[in-house]
Amino acid sequence: MLRLHDTLSGRTVAFEPRDEGRVSMYVCGPTVYDVPHLGHARTAVVFDVVRRYLAWSGFDVAFVSNVTDIDDNIIRRAAKENSTEQEVARRYEQLYWDELDRLGVLRPNRSPHATEYVDDMIRMIDELVRAGHAYVVEGSGVYFAVDSFPRYGELSHRKVADLLESAGGRVEVDEEKRSPVDFALWKAAKPGEPTWESPWGTGRPGWHIECAAMSLDLLGERFDIHGGGNDLVFPHHENERAEAEATGRRFARYWVHSGMLNVGGQKMSKSLGNFTTLADALDSYDPRALRLAILQTHYRKAVELGADELAAAEKAGHGLDNMLRAAEVAGVDHKGAEPVDEFVDAFRDAMDDDFGTPEALGAVFEASREANKALGEGDTQRAASLVATVVELAGVLGVEVRSGLGEGDDAIDAKVVARNEARASRDFARADDIRDELAAQGIVLEDTPHGTVWRRT
């Protein structure tokens, strides 16, 4: 039985899907105005694993993740690059998907764009205005009236009074808004900005309304899980929820938020400018290392992902590869072998407890060690089951274990034969020369009980 931490209730609760056997989840995606960084990777990997685990657990998962393709940052960027908003958004969105692909993050079933949903948003805003939850300020836009929605603040556990108190100094006081905590549903057109027609004049939608419109359209009321980085809890998700529920619709049932990625103890973010781009990280490390490094920390906690952590995770991942290679070399066929319950159960228990990936990974590594042991003892049957366990469970976490066993290269094979002839005649100097020569080409030899094999570093 899966339990997960729900931001709204502030508790870890039993998960019961809206529709038996099916899970609907919506995860807030990026605003595409700059290159993706490591922080995006964390959120993407976390929810990718949630999705994979739910699917592995037998649920039919509908996974929707949006792309915000119109907002202030994109407009600013387009102006700076002397380009168009569409062009900026298109370019950075492509980069985003490309790099998530490299990370092994499964593509969403649907990835709606804000600009495709303007009509829906307008309808929703119109409903809010009619219901008295929103008001029009001529020449400025349409605003959500926070005081019309008493449950405002429930999700982020804030009191409107407290917000008002801090709002004075922090939120730009807009004379046109009735209250500093009110927020824009529709922004009136400014010169040079992309605009859409609306009952309130030309303009563009505010940010939060897009997710409310898209999630409800694609997943329906009371969809199961709404996710995102925990920096979105307030105001984004609070506002989304207010908008959706003020129309009388029932919104998300469980709210799941992932922690931030820190660098030097501080949150990695665009605005702080302290980010490592995803591309750089992926060029420097095995993408699986990023995944492992991310999953070795519980998803709700801040994680520090520096060079040391990534290097350590990379080695850990290669350890799994080494195990699989040893199994293949020994002729162990894990395909079709039954995973070992002991480890599968431990894995499931860990994951069922609010996606405890660090502990789940522990089970994977232990199974890997046991597999190596079984291989060493020549117990191929047990080895096959253990290898199957590792491959299966790592797979649930999105980590593909690869043996890396080199084959089908005549030139290398010839050298291996030559080296083994030298070894047989105890000409170790020559044997080592050959090995060094291959090493210089990035080929590592391993002399196993089943013969000499090679792999690329």
Next chain:
RNA sequence: GGCGGCGUAGCCGAGUGGCUCAGGCAAGGGUCUGCAAAACCCUGGACGUGGGUUCAAUUCCCACCGCCGCCUCCA
């Protein structure tokens, strides 16, 4: 100021009122190997500080110190 979180061995990082216990990386010692590679075995060292509750606290309570997040665009 309001709300929330964190502080665990060299590093990252789980977890628990008492049981040999995470796990990964690193270090030292061993086994295997001609030497390596890979693997396995063993070892060291932990729970921010001060109180309290308890037969027993790293785990519960209080205080303190330190760090971080949200309160503004942000994954």
